[in-house]
Amino acid sequence: xxxxxxxxxxxxxxxxxxxxxxxxxxxxxxxxxxxxxxxxxxxxxxxxxxxxxxxxxxxxxxxxxxxxxxxxxxxxxxxxxxxxxxxxxxxxxxxxxxxxxxxxxxxxxxxxxxxxxxxxxxxxxxxxxxxxxxxxxxxxxxxxxxxxxxxxxxxxxxxxxxxxxxxxxxxxxxxxxxxxxxxxxxxxxxxxxxxxxxxxxxxxxxxxxxxxxxxxxxxxxxxxxxxxxxxxxxxxxxxxxxxxxxxxxxxxxxxxxxxxxxxxxxxxxxxxxxxxxxxxxxxxxxxxxxxxxxxxxxxxxxxxxxxxxxxxxxxxxxxxxxxxxxxxxxxxxxxxxxxxxxxxxxxxxxxxxxxxxxxxxxxxxxxxxxxxxxxxxxxxxxxxxxxxxxxxxxxxxxxxxxxxxxxxxxxxxxxxxxxxxxxxxxxxx
Amino acid sequence: xxxxxxxxxxxxxxxxxxxxxxxxxxxxxxxxxxxxxxxxxxxxxxxxxxxxxxxxxxxxxxxxxxxxxxxxxxxxxxxxxxxxxxxxxxxxxxxxxxxxxxxxxxxxxxxxxxxxxxxxxxxxxxxxxxxxxxxxxxxxxxxxxxxxxxxxxxxxxxxxxxxxxxxxxxxxxxxxxxxxxxxxxxxxxxxxxxxxxxxxxxxxxxxxxxxxxxxxxxxxxxxxxxxxxxxxxxxxxxxxxxxxxxxxxxxxxxxxxxxxxxxxxxxxxxxxxxxxxxxxxxxxxxxxxxxxxxxxxxxxxxxxxxxx
Numbered sequence: 205x206x207x208x209x210x211x212x213x214x215x216x217x218x219x220x221x222x223x224x225x226x227x228x229x230x231x232x233x234x235x236x237x238x239x240x241x242x243x244x245x246x247x248x249x250x251x252x253x254x255x256x257x258x259x260x261x262x263x264x265x266x267x268x269x270x271x272x273x274x275x276x277x278x279x280x281x282x283x284x285x286x287x288x289x290x291x292x293x294x295x296x297x298x299x300x301x302x303x304x305x306x307x308x309x310x311x312x313x314x315x316x317x318x319x320x321x322x323x324x325x326x327x328x329x330x331x332x333x334x335x336x337x338x339x340x341x342x343x344x345x346x347x348x349x350x351x352x353x354x355x356x357x358x359x360x361x362x363x364x365x366x367x368x369x370x371x372x373x374x375x376x377x378x379x380x381x382x383x384x385x386x387x388x389x390x391x392x393x394x395x396x397x398x399x400x401x402x403x404x405x406x407x408x409x410x411x412x413x414x415x416x417x418x419x420x421x422x423x424x425x426x427x428x429x430x431x432x433x434x435x436x437x438x439x440x441x442x443x444x445x446x447x448x449x450x451x452x453x454x455x456x457x458x459x460x461x462x463x464x465x466x467x468x469x470x471x472x473x474x475x476x477x478x479x480x481x482x483x484x485x486x487x488x489x490x491x492x493x494x495x496x497x498x499x500x501x502x503x504x505x506x507x508x509x510x511x512x513x514x515x516x517x518x519x520x521x522x523x524x525x526x527x528x529x530x531x532x533x534x535x536x537x538x539x540x541x542x543x544x545x546x547x548x549x550x551x552x553x554x555x556x557x558x559x560x561x562x563x564x565x566x567x568x569x570x571x572x573x574x575x576x577x578x579x580x581x582x583x584x585x586x587x588x589x590x591x592x593x594x595x596x597x598x599x600x601x602x603x604x605x606x607x608x609x610x611x612x613x614x615x616x617x618x619x620x621x622x623x624x625x626x627x628x629x630x631x632x633x
Numbered sequence: 634x635x636x637x638x639x640x641x642x643x644x645x646x647x648x649x650x651x652x653x654x655x656x657x658x659x660x661x662x663x664x665x666x667x668x669x670x671x672x673x674x675x676x677x678x679x680x681x682x683x684x685x686x687x688x689x690x691x692x693x694x695x696x697x698x699x700x701x702x703x704x705x706x707x708x709x710x711x712x713x714x715x716x717x718x719x720x721x722x723x724x725x726x727x728x729x730x731x732x733x734x735x736x737x738x739x740x741x742x743x744x745x746x747x748x749x750x751x752x753x754x755x756x757x758x759x760x761x762x763x764x765x766x767x768x769x770x771x772x773x774x775x776x777x778x779x780x781x782x783x784x785x786x787x788x789x790x791x792x793x794x795x796x797x798x799x800x801x802x803x804x805x806x807x808x809x810x811x812x813x814x815x816x817x818x819x820x821x822x823x824x825x826x827x828x829x830x831x832x833x834x835x836x837x838x839x840x841x842x843x844x845x846x847x848x849x850x851x852x853x854x855x856x857x858x859x860x861x862x863x864x865x866x867x868x869x870x871x872x873x874x875x876x877x878x879x880x881x882x883x884x885x886x887x888x889x890x891x892x893x894x895x896x897x898x899x900x901x902x903x904x905x906x907x908x909x910x911x912x913x914x915x916x917x918x919x920x921x922x923x924x925x926x927x928x929x930x931x932x933x934x935x936x937x938x939x940x941x
Contacts, residue, residue: 611889
């Protein structure tokens with residue numbers, strides 16, 4: 205091959221490259237110039253099922269009211285949000301943030317993002333939202349005297365789900381204390397039924413069970429204190445909670461480390477297991493499996509306490525279209541927006557005055573109605589496993605202690621690890 | 634001239650970023666906000682102090698040793714069987730080699746289904762799921778501190794060898810099984826090429842001298858296969874030291890971190906916990922581990938080039 209033909213080929217390649225880039229750069233404005241609307245990018249991990257339906261309905265509602273803006277749904281699939289969070293971090297560190305992004309309410313947002321997001325005090329004042337959300341929620345979404353996010357929905361983490369048929373066949377009632385749990389569980393095990401179905405593949409399910417035991421053993425105030433440094437992790441009541449947890453682990457399926465929460469719940473659906481402790485997304489999951497014979501109760505000892513987590517949206521600094529983003533936040537925070545989204549997602553509205561969807565929208569089911577009544581009455585505590593109570597690295601350290609505890613059964617070592625996790629997080633001295 | 638762009642690209646995107654990672658691992662960037670102040674070796678101290686990372690190092694060692702050994706032995710056996718000039722040789726060769734064409738993610742998902750205690754193998758062969766627990770088995774085989782050997786180790790000050798950190802996690806062996814299934818065909822192909830390159834005259838000469846088939850294999854064939862073995866160890870070794878996709882698909886954490894690997898820990902530390910400096914420290918440790926395997930090989934091949 206001669207030198208000139210090589211050069212000619214390079215020239216050709218270069219020409220193709222330029223032509224391609226010209227095509228792509230002219231194509232993107234062409235797409236939006238059809239509507240002539242400025243774009244607003246909404247970043248989330250809602251890509252499937254009811255949550256995606258809810259988000260799309262919200263976007264439709266927004267677009268019909270605001271033709272001057274066009275919402276771009278930037279949802280990233282996979283990993284229960286962990287993929288989306290990784291993408292978001294690179295975008296924000298690269299100074300190319302979306303106009304709005306999803307996070308969990310609480311420390312996952314405030315300990316990570318505070319330097320990168322705008323306070324929303326004005327938006328709350330303008331819409332007089334300050335008394336529309338429960339005080340427990342306002343505390344969680346505030347930091348340093350400012351409000352940082354708009355909560356869209358509320359999930360509950362401390363629910364005990366059970367198979368009604370299995371319960372009535374064995375003449376038992378949902379346990380309200382951990383001692384009752386033991387009696388019930390012994391009876392079930394005698395019949396060859398797994399008392400408590402547990403998933404463990406994703407490293408949060410068992411931690412969530414311990415979370416409900418901590419709430420049940422310490423009560424709401426002392427549990428909250430664990431995350432603010434006022435309750436001592438080395439205390440005797442934490443020891444008691446860990447001992448209870450150890451007992452409870454004796455009643456779970458042996459293959460828990462292979463199962464996700466939904467596969468564990470499948471054991472309850474099939475009647476191989478009787479109960480599972482999981483968040484209230486189980487309600488929507490059971491519905492999707494056409495399983496209706498399920499009942500719900502609070503995790504033992506969790507009466508009148510609402511272990512809450514929430515999806516919130518925050519406004520990044522340097523958002524290209526902040527006006528449109530604020531307008532979308534206004535829709536998210538309104539009773540109308542919350543009642544469009546939540547029946548689809550299978551969660552309750554964060555607002556106290558919402559709960560009456562328009563007639564042409566999807567309605568709340570029985571579980572959600574009961575949860576909503578509790579939401580207005582119960583004491584709200586933040587869930588650790590879903591970002592509300594502590595920053596992600598602390599949750600990882602807590603989960604690590606739980607994972608090691610599940611095989612070692614060593615209460616003292618687990619408690620030492622939990623004390624250390626609190627110190628490493630900079631909360632405990 | 635023509636390779637200049639690729640040298641530049643490799644320089645920036647490989648060596649430049651290795652340097653950057655090494656630098657980040659010595660900073661205080663353990664929050665989303667970058668902080669490039671020096672932390673010395675504090676991040677390394679922190680990860681080595683972490684029980685999960687200690688377990689991960691154990692897992693990676695166990696996985697590498699078991700996987701490389703099993704794949705080598707199985708590959709060698711298969712290559713020798715095929716080398717018998719059997720009928721339909723091409724067919725069998727392809728059958729054994731094909732798993733290599735599959736991504737580790739697919740292998741992981743399939744073997745997860747096969748080895749989940751409540752389904753797969755257990756139900757196929759009517760095995761008891763409570764005793765055949767595969768990758769959900771939390772047992773760690775290790776020396777008991779009250780066993781004779783354990784007591785002797787304790788006496789001579791090596792009592793730490795009896796901890797589970799120096800044991801073999803049973804759950805990891807299921808991952809080894811899947812990995813061996815995927816890669817032994819590749820080892821077979823390497824060995825087959827090596828076997829075919831050995832001139833028949835050498836074997837004939839040994840046979841004329843009265844050597845049995847076994848001794849021909851032991852003293853003629855095996856020594857001539859040494860370069861193949863070394864290449865295979867290097868290739869398998871670096872795959873297994875950085876394994877991630879297979880364990881993530883099959884059992885990302887496992888019972889008591891029994892199937893957790895450093896790459897998984899690195900991902901969680903950096904991208905979930907925002908502790909980028911500690912994540913970078915894990916990456917540096919992994920790089921060093923792989924270098925321990927690769928660098929002697931590079932030196933060895935470099936010497937051989939010169940000898941020629």
